[in-house]
Amino acid sequence: MQIACFIYDGITALDIVGPYEVLQRLPGADLRFVAKEAGAVTTDNGLLGLVARDALRDVTAPDIVVVPGGWGSRALERDHEVLDWIRAVHTTSTWTTSVCTGSLVLGAAGVLDGLEATTHWAQLERLREFGATPTGRRVVPQGKVVTAAGVSSGIDMALWLAAEVAGVEWAQGIQLGIEYDPQPPFDAGSPDKAPAAVVTMLRDLFAARA
Amino acid sequence: MQIACFIYDGITALDIVGPYEVLQRLPGADLRFVAKEAGAVTTDNGLLGLVARDALRDVTAPDIVVVPGGWGSRALERDHEVLDWIRAVHTTSTWTTSVCTGSLVLGAAGVLDGLEATTHWAQLERLREFGATPTGRRVVPQGKVVTAAGVSSGIDMALWLAAEVAGVEWAQGIQLGIEYDPQPPFDAGSPDKAPAAVVTMLRDLFAARA
Numbered sequence: 001m002q003i004a005c006f007i008y009d010g011i012t013a014l015d016i017v018g019p020y021e022v023l024q025r026l027p028g029a030d031l032r033f034v035a036k037e038a039g040a041v042t043t044d045n046g047l048l049g050l051v052a053r054d055a056l057r058d059v060t061a062p063d064i065v066v067v068p069g070g071w072g073s074r075a076l077e078r079d080h081e082v083l084d085w086i087r088a089v090h091t092t093s094t095w096t097t098s099v100c101t102g103s104l105v106l107g108a109a110g111v112l113d114g115l116e117a118t119t120h121w122a123q124l125e126r127l128r129e130f131g132a133t134p135t136g137r138r139v140v141p142q143g144k145v146v147t148a149a150g151v152s153s154g155i156d157m158a159l160w161l162a163a164e165v166a167g168v169e170w171a172q173g174i175q176l177g178i179e180y181d182p183q184p185p186f187d188a189g190s191p192d193k194a195p196a197a198v199v200t201m202l203r204d205l206f207a208a209r210a
Numbered sequence: 211m212q213i214a215c216f217i218y219d220g221i222t223a224l225d226i227v228g229p230y231e232v233l234q235r236l237p238g239a240d241l242r243f244v245a246k247e248a249g250a251v252t253t254d255n256g257l258l259g260l261v262a263r264d265a266l267r268d269v270t271a272p273d274i275v276v277v278p279g280g281w282g283s284r285a286l287e288r289d290h291e292v293l294d295w296i297r298a299v300h301t302t303s304t305w306t307t308s309v310c311t312g313s314l315v316l317g318a319a320g321v322l323d324g325l326e327a328t329t330h331w332a333q334l335e336r337l338r339e340f341g342a343t344p345t346g347r348r349v350v351p352q353g354k355v356v357t358a359a360g361v362s363s364g365i366d367m368a369l370w371l372a373a374e375v376a377g378v379e380w381a382q383g384i385q386l387g388i389e390y391d392p393q394p395p396f397d398a399g400s401p402d403k404a405p406a407a408v409v410t411m412l413r414d415l416f417a418a419r420a
Contacts (some may be wrong), residue, residue: 014231014388019257021224021361027419029259040250040261045234048227049242051250051259063362093321121389130239138393155362170277172398172408177391177415178224179331179360181399182392183348183372188382189391190376198382 001165003031004062004089007050008082010072013043014151015099016050019066021053022158024164025174034059036081045069056085061092064161068119068154069100071209077108085110093160096145098153103147107132115142120150121191122206136190152189211375212271213241214299217260219251224361225309226260228274228302233359235384241385244269246291250409251294254281259392266295271302278364279310279330287318296321305371306355309364313357317342320365320418325352332416346400365390370394 003023005016016033017104024031035041035052042049067086072153076082086109090096098106103119106112107130116122117140124134138149148157159180163171188194194202213233219254226243234241245251252259269323277296286292296399300367301305316322317340327332327350334344335401348359349367358367359371369390372379398404403411 011230017223017227020258021222024257033258040259047234047261047263048230048243049250049261051261053257138391139395145326149391150387152307152365152388152392156393156395162232168396169405169408170398172396172404173411175394175396175398175399176331176404176408176412177360178362180362180392180394181348181359181398181403182362182390182394183366184385184390184392185349185366185373186378186382186385188385188387191386193391194382194386195379198379198386200380201383202386 001026001030001064002059002062003026003064003066005031005033005066006068007033007035007052008072008076009041010035010044010070010075011041011050011068012070012100012151013048013050015068015070015096015102016066017150018154018204019099019158021178022155022174023066025177026162027170032059056081060089062089063094065089065093065096067098067102067105069098069102069151073101073105076105083109094144097147097157097161099148099157100150103127106145106147108178111145112147114206115145116140117147117150119147122203153190156191177188211238211240211274212238212269212272213239213274214245214269215241215276216252216278217243217245217281218353220254220280221251221260221278222280222310223253223258223260223371224359225280225312225364225400226276228362228364229309229368231388232365232372232384233274233276235387236372237263237380239353242269248307253336264290270299272299273304275299275303275306277308277312277315279308279361283311286315293319304354307357307360307371309367313337314340316355316357318369321355323336325355326350327352327357328359329357332413340347
């Protein structure tokens with residue numbers, strides 16, 4: 001089972017490392033990091049390089065595709081090489097998935113037209129540009145297309161997917177292997193739960209950078 | 211505020227990418243990925259390269275140190291260059307932290323002697339080799355030393371640390387920014403919660419590989 005984790009300049013690292021850490025533990029996983037060209041890409045803040053072994057043209061029929069988000073995803077919405085690759089692999093994939101603003105790239109490729117979908121909470125309304133109906137749920141399966149919310153949600157999405165692919169017990173084994181027993185010290189991980197002042201601070205910060 | 215994220219061959223990527231994704235958002239963060247030599251290291255499964263900009267010798271007085279785990283950490287317990295670096299930076303750090311089996315490297319450097327500490331659940335008893343008292347808690351602060359449990363626990367540890375460093379509101383802003391509102395599809399993330407058959411499967415798997 002081939003799993004393509006797409007990476008690019010301007011990616012948010014946790015968007016892809018969360019799902020990767022789950023999906024690489026599936027039985028028979030042949031997981032590949034793929035980028036426009038083989039070699040290192042740099043994260044959104046310039047601090048971390050992630051190395052892709054394969055170029056997009058080398059991975060033509062993955063069973064699972066994961067498209068992560070990050071500030072760099074905006075440019076991908078107009079990148080025909082990337083959009084053509086997504087359209088091509090989506091025709092034969094078993095699962096086409098995204099994390100955070102990766103869903104906006106799936107949308108630009110035409111994958112979300114007519115579907116419910118999610119993305120980072122601060123970008124939700126943009127899904128309408130691509131014919132999708134935004135939903136605030138954390139993991140949104142629609143047939144073989146699965147979108148997940150912001151950044152850290154890819155871990156939850158990948159565990160859900162692991163159960164679909166390999167069964168509940170295997171998925172629980174992966175969860176236990178990565179000791180995913182989350183205990184955040186605050187309950188501020190969504191705009192419905194965070195204090196209003198914190199939500200406003202973040203909305204202003206994202207608006208200034210968008 | 212300088213933050214040193216130590217990486218090495220055989221690392222588990224999520225161990226460091228979780229804390230990195232939180233700590234890089236602290237005000238005034240000067241976060242560096244450091245390795246024995248600048249350049250790429252390869253994760254435990256050989257699938258992903260992570261690029262360090264700095265060598266250990268270039269980062270001599272970080273305020274925060276993060277030592278992640280992975281199968282490769284075992285070799286570090288006997289690596290004098292690494293252990294000497296940890297001992298040296300620990301003398302001037304504000305916080306010395308670990309995720310997963312990174313705590314066993316802190317232990318080998320003498321940092322945990324007489325302290326309570328944690329690590330991946332399957333390795334807990336090994337902490338006694340270094341004079342530490344194992345505890346199953348997810349995040350274990352002991353003065354300026356903070357150890358965290360397996361793999362994904364580094365996110366929780368880093369959010370706790372973010373609040374200590376920059377206050378609760380800032381930490382909540384980071385949590386909201388990465389949309390860390392965990393909703394795992396199963397409650398199997400610790401040996402106390404997972405089905406017995408899953409715990410046995412994982413114990414056998416770890417025993418075979420250790």
